[in-house]
Amino acid sequence: MEERLRLLYTLQMLDANLFRLEESxxxxxxxxxxxxxxxxxxxxxxxxxxxxxxxxxxxxxxxxxxxxxxxxxxxxxxxxxxxxxxxxxxxxxxxxxxxxxxxxxxxxxxxxxxxxxxxxxxxxxxxxxxxxxxxxxxxxxxxxxxxxxxxxxxxxxxxxxxxxxxVAAQIAREDIAQYDRIRNARGIVSVAVIWKNRCCSGCKNQIPPQHLIEIRKNDALYMCQHCGRMIVSDQLATTVDVDA
Ligand SMILES: [Zn+2]
Structure with missing residues (x-):
């Protein structure tokens, strides 16, 4: 599961970089x-x-x-x-x-x-x-x-x-479909991360404490209750480095 989340987040990082490149x-x-x-x-x-x-x-x-x-x-x-x-x-x-x-x-x-x-x-x-x-x-x-x-x-x-x-080749088809769906609805960020220890980086809303604990276990795919984006833990995010 952790690898599944990491791949999704990696895809997100790569897309964000491509977006920045386009913006440049x-x-x-x-x-x-x-x-x-x-x-x-x-x-x-x-x-x-x-x-x-x-x-x-x-x-x-x-x-x-x-x-x-x-x-x-x-x-x-x-x-x-x-x-x-x-x-x-x-x-x-x-x-x-x-x-x-x-x-x-x-x-x-x-x-x-x-x-x-x-x-x-x-x-x-x-x-x-x-x-x-x-x-x-x-x-x-x-x-x-x-x-x-x-x-x-x-x-x-x-x-x-x-x-x-x-990266995309390693991700399950339904995960990609969901990723694209959120992206189409929400813009560039489909996979958010825990931000400031307690918020969704996508919409900046607070994540309930119980969910924070769950998300940090990195063993399930969580969606933000406010914006519907996938959320991964801050700890997992630090293990992803797309520039390497
Ligand atoms: Zn959110």
Whole structure:
């Protein structure tokens, strides 16, 4: 039993060290992740503007074609206006001319509007591209920093992971399951230790004196009544040294 408790506590110590190692990387992993998202966001915005330009080019070209068509029609109507034989024909051709003139004005307006939207989009793309380049540069720097930090901790991390694997292999499946369950619920500490001679190191609550005696026998797996963590004796904890 004592060995079972010692293994669980060893696993806890190794996990705590791995956690500290991860923490030593500071905010860098989070910062890099955020910056990658920002870069992707900017790229998407630029693409959106490009799509807008493509759509506007098509719409502008269509307006341009229609404009040419109506201009030709207008020329034709104007020359026909001189050849009318009666008022009715004159009125009809006048109506056509008015319609063509209105259409041309409207198409010219559309043409301008498409052109305007395109030049705005182009300016936006320029500004976004500038921002994107800056962000990419910053990201590259942070990635280098992160790589350096990771490299510095890699050796220790590999060592700890190797040790963890060995220890975990010696622990019963149900103990591991329970360990993981507590860890998921309580964070990094699954296996607490008697703290200040009478408390649970996990939640700092007092352990009943009778339980303290039992725990110190190292012959059963005890759970803290307050936080549900496993508790091992302070004496047993001193026999565990994961740095060795
Ligand atoms: Zn507790």
């Amino acid at each position: 990387k500071g905010d860098l992993p989070g910062i890099v992740r955020q910056m990658r998202e920002d870069v992707a966001q900017l790229e998407a915005s630029i693409q959106q503007k490009r799509d807008l330009i493509t759509a506007n080019v098509a719409a502008r070209n269509k307006a341009d074609e229609d404009l040419i068509e109506f201009t030709e029609k207008l020329e034709r109507y104007k020359s026909q206006q001189y050849q009318v034989r009666n008022n009715k024909e004159y009125d009809a051709i006048t109506k056509e001319i008015e319609f063509a003139v209105e259409s041309i004005a409207s198409l010219q307006g559309q043409f301008q509007s498409f052109e305007g939207q395109m030049s705005t989009a182009k300016l936006d793309i320029d500004a976004l591209t500038l921002k994107l380049d800056e962000k990419k540069e910053e990201l590259a720097e942070k990635e280098v920093d992160l790589a350096k930090v990771s490299e510095a901790t890699e050796e220790e991390e590999t060592k700890l992971r190797g040790a963890r694997e060995k």
